[in-house]
Each structure stands twice: as structure tokens, then as C-alpha cells.
Amino acid sequence: MASKAASDAAGPAAGPAAGPAGVPPAGKYLSSGVAGAAKILVVGPLGVGKTTLIGTVSEIKPLFTEAVMTQAGARVDTGGDRAKTTTTVALDFGRMTIDGELVLYLFGTPGQQRFLPAWRDLAKGSLGALALVDTRDLTASFDALGNLEDLGLPFAVAVNVFPGSPQHREDELRAALDLLPDTPLVACDARDPRSSVQALIALVRHLIHAATESS
Numbered sequence: 001m002a003s004k005a006a007s008d009a010a011g012p013a014a015g016p017a018a019g020p021a022g023v024p025p026a027g028k029y030l031s032s033g034v035a036g037a038a039k040i041l042v043v044g045p046l047g048v049g050k051t052t053l054i055g056t057v058s059e060i061k062p063l064f065t066e067a068v069m070t071q072a073g074a075r076v077d078t079g080g081d082r083a084k085t086t087t088t089v090a091l092d093f094g095r096m097t098i099d100g101e102l103v104l105y106l107f108g109t110p111g112q113q114r115f116l117p118a119w120r121d122l123a124k125g126s127l128g129a130l131a132l133v134d135t136r137d138l139t140a141s142f143d144a145l146g147n148l149e150d151l152g153l154p155f156a157v158a159v160n161v162f163p164g165s166p167q168h169r170e171d172e173l174r175a176a177l178d179l180l181p182d183t184p185l186v187a188c189d190a191r192d193p194r195s196s197v198q199a200l201i202a203l204v205r206h207l208i209h210a211a212t213e214s215s
């Protein structure tokens with residue numbers, strides 16, 4: 001793998017433009033009303049839209065660790081968009097504040113199972129995960145969902161809709177992914193801030209509910 005770019009690829013929502021001279025751009029600093037913070041993982045197979053979603057929702061310039069996929073990895077780095085030429089090799093990082101009160105630190109994991117050790121490190125201290133799923137290849141999501149279950153990390157599933165994605169009934173999808181009845185299952189477009197934020201809010205609601213139930 002040849003290293004291409006780290007930390008310089010601003011996503012589509014890299015934050016609002018800078019304000020007047022001397023005034024930091026809005027969103028760069030935490031708002032004064034922030035009362036809590038949560039570390040959240042964004043997981044899923046290669047090409048499912050993890051890097052896109054973090055770039056879409058992040059209010060700070062996201063950190064991306066993309067590397068060019070080489071011919072050497074062609075046999076194993078399969079799945080997702082055939083035109084995809086880069087892949088996350090360490091983590092993606094972004095920040096999103098909900099209602100000015102709860103800040104989510106978003107950590108995108110590398111999609112391939114061979115990065116599991118890095119994945120386990122990233123999971124330390126996280127409260128939950130948003131698992132992205134592509135219905136064009138549901139089996140590709142099994143590793144990530146299995147890892148979350150092994151780690152005992154609560155999660156919500158977001159189906160990232162691509163052109164030509166097969167549509168399934170919710171009960172069929174739940175059965176295919178072997179989801180617990182209370183695991184949130186939502187649809188999203190990782191390129192769209194509104195739907196990506198809604199997916200994260202579904203996760204946060206689930207985490208709050210789970211925490212309240214167990215206390």
C-alpha cells in the first residue's frame with residue numbers, strides 16, 4: 001500500500017467557512033452548552049460509506065487516513081465500489097454535536113477484517129457503534145456485526161442506500177443480519193447530512209435507552 005494522504009482530505013462538510021479575522025470559524029470549538037461527550041465507532045465493510053458519513057456530518061475538518069489500494073491487495077480488498085481506489089488504513093475521525101449539548105467523537109474503523117487489532121484498540125472507551133450495511137452484499141457486514149457482538153458494544157444499523165441496492169422488508173433484513181429486536185435499523189445516504197445525522201441520533205437514543213434500562 002502506498003501512502004497517499006493523511007489528515008488533509010476535507011470532506012463535503014468540513015465545517016463552515018472562516019468568520020471575520022480573529023474570529024474562529026463556527027463549529028471549530030465546542031459550544032459552551034456541551035454537557036457530555038461520547039466516543040462512537042462507525043463500522044462496516046470496505047466501501048460501505050464510513051469515510052463518507054464521517055466527512056458528511058463532521059463539524060471539524062475530519063481526519064482521514066486513506067491509502068491507495070495497490071495491486072498486491074486486489075485479491076483481498078474486494079467489495080464495495082469497484083471504482084474505489086483508496087481505503088482507510090488507521091482511522092477516520094470527526095466530531096458532531098447534537099442539540100448543542102452532546103458531542104459525538106466519531107471514529108471510523110478500517111473495513112477489512114485483517115485490521116481487527118486496530119479495530120479493537122479503537123473500540124476502547126467507546127459507548128456504541130453505527131454499523132453501515134450495503135444490501136448489495138449483506139454477508140460483507142457479518143464480520144463487523146460479529147466483532148461488535150464479541151465486544152459487547154451496543155449498536156444501530158444504518159443501511160446505506162446505493163443505486164441499484166436491493167430493497168428488503170425490515171423483518172427480512174433483521175433476520176438476515178440476525179439483529180436483536182431492539183437494535184435500531186434505519187436507512188441512510190452517507191452523502192446526505194440530514195439522513196446521516198438521523199442515523200446517529202437513532203444510535204444515541206438506543207444507547208440512552210440501554211443505559212436507562214440497565215441502571
Ligand SMILES: Nc1nc2c(ncn2[C@@H]2O[C@H](COP(=O)(O)OP(=O)(O)O)[C@@H](O)[C@H]2O)c(=O)[nH]1
Pocket residue numbers: 044045046047048049050051052053080081084087088111160161162163188189190191
Ligand atoms: N450512491 C451512494 N454512494 C455512496 C454513499 N456513501 C458512499 N458512497 C460512495 O461509495 C464509495 C465508498 O465510500 P467510502 O466512504 O470511501 O467507504 P468506506 O470504505 O466505508 O470508508 C465512495 O465513492 C462514496 O462516494 C451513498 O450513500 N450513496
Ligand SMILES: [Mg+2]
Pocket residue numbers: 050051052087088092108
Ligand atoms: Mg474509509
